[in-house]
Amino acid sequence: MLFSRTIKNTLVGFSLLVSAFSFAQKEEFKTLPIGERVPMIQHQMQNLDGNMMQLESASGDNGLLVVFSCNTCPFVVGSDSFEGWEKQYNDLNKFAVDHGFKMILINSNEAKRDQDDSPEAMKNRAKEKGYTMPYLIDKNSELADAFGARTTPHIFLLNKNMELIYAGAIDNKADGKRSSDENYLKNAIEAASSGKEIQTNSTPPRGCSIKRVKK
Incomplete structure (x- = not known):
């Protein structure tokens, strides 16, 4: 009985520890709030052509569309059950430019930098899909x-x-349970370019987790 109680207490403690760790992880990468000026606008990142770019200089007259992406996530490249958002990238780039914005893709999968998200793999992906925007x-x-x-x-x-x-x-x-299609991003771009209020300015991101290197 004592042994069972000890095991039970240990499991409870472990469960609380895992919960606390998960909470800490979520808090560590809390998404910036709407309306805040973003940090690191002069931070230098390498484009696939070898040149360095920064957010500030990449912006169009009305602003900048930043898309964190990668080479392998099914939500990006597609799967049997979902076509993948990558198919929209070039169209989104044209739509953004037509409304005074510019667009860049960012690959932050540092834990896969020697694998599927290496610079060479990024170059191959960009060429294969005909990316019309920088991929940093x-x-x-x-x-x-x-x-x-x-x-x-x-x-x-x-x-x-x-x-x-x-x-x-x-x-x-x-x-899957949507009653109608809604393009949050295009609606936001259209509203912003017209000086109107963006009706839906925040939605839950959908996709694979960014593969960070543990620090």
């Missing part, structure tokens, strides 16, 4: 940490003052 390497997931980016993809739309005006998912196509 976020070394050590520094920008992802600063933004509180959680998933691939995770969307951050910034205005011309580098303030966050939309964050979350591209649309609701991954929601």
Whole structure:
């Protein structure tokens, strides 16, 4: 009886420890609040052509669309049950540019930098899919940490003052129980470019977790 009680107490303690750790992890990468000026706007990141870029100089007249992405996540590249958001990237880039925004992709999967998310693999992916926007390497997931980016993809739309005006998912196509299609990102871009209020400025990001290196 005493042994059983000891085991039970140990399991309870372990469960609480796991819960506390999970909570700490979630708090550590808390997504930036809407309206806040984003950090690291002059942080240098390498593009696939070898040139360095930063958020501030990459922005269009109305702002910048930042998409945290990768080469392998089914939510990005697609699967048998979901077409993947990557298929929309070039269309989104054109849509953004037409509304005064520019778009960049960020790869923060540092734990896979020697594997599927290596610079060479990124080059191959960009060429294969005909990316029309820069695809940048976020070394050590520094920008992802600063933004509180959680998933691939995770969307951050910034205005011309580098303030966050939309964050979350591209649309609701991954929601199997949706009653109608809703493109959160395009709606936000259209509203912002017209000087209107964004009706839905935050949605839960959907995708695979960003593969950070444990520190």
